Amino acid sequence: MRLVVAKCQVDYAGRLTAHLPLATRVIMVKADGSVLVHADGGSYKPLNWMSPPCTLRESVGDDGVVEWTVAATKSDDTLRIRLEEVIHDSDHELGIDPGLQKDGVEKHLQELLAEHTTTLGPGMSLVRREYMTAIGPVDLLCKDAGGSVAVEIKRRGEIDGVEQLTRYLELMNRDPKLRPVRGVFAAQEIKPQARVLAQDRGIECVVVNYDELRGIEDPSLRLF
Structure with a gap:
């Protein structure tokens, strides 16, 4: 899993359009390819995301700002994340999760x-x-x-x-x-x-x- 904390702007285009203005957020890139954008609030639900199968491409604009383009494989949906300032960027190997064991199932x-x-x-x-x-x-x-x-x-x-x-x-x-x-x-x-x-x-x-x-x-x- 890759964890990035950054000041970013996020735009989603496809079946719907959505815009997140510049703010500090947590971006998660999971091993299955999914990309999720979280804020420090709003419980567990991400502000925006792209589900697999999808591809992530990093590029640098003329202004030197890094931009991620996450494209869905089976549709024209795209998630564009403009990283104005990267505060933290790390990779972590989580291994195989044993799954949630509920009491009272x-x-x-x-x-x-x-x-x-x-x-x-x-x-x-x-x-x-x-x-x-x-x-x-x-x-x-x-x-x-x-x-x-x-x-x-x-x-x-x-x-x-x-x-x-x-x-x-x-x-x-x-x-x-x-x-x-x-x-x-x-x-x-x-x-x-x-x-x-x-x-x-x-x-x-x-x-x-x-x-x-x-x-x-x-x-x-x-x-x-």
Whole structure:
């Protein structure tokens, strides 16, 4: 990775045009060829960027100022960076990144909810994890006094998850050995739009507390 801190002017041309006036910014050139221009603010999102595949060409104008021209390979988009003053320029070998390891991902939630099915409702018991259907596996197949229950588990419950569970339910309710099958949509957070859609389709929403499931929540930290 190449890191450059410079007073620069940036112009993007192509499907849209954008201009960044002269200011001090951080420019990142990654090993995959992408070029990103960051300011000291605005969280993680760059002010402008060019995604790979692209090429970077450095040139020096008649006024002695270095200019980068970053051109997209598959389009006419260009990112031009005029480096009025370079404050820092360095290269770093980062190596292969092992990837982000999240705590509380869907797999862990599934394992915990399989052990604590009553969290999903009274009298709920586990039949099988990863119950396979013709279009993919349902996270949990459970049962209660009312019959079979298909449980779809997400970290963040959105409309796509409700649609996914709807398709599972349609297939599973064709099986005379399972039907009637109702659905439970379980997540650490459920978006309002997803909740409305789920209720419209007769699917129950359950918000689960990951820390409680792990048995590590500290009651002294609660406000109520």
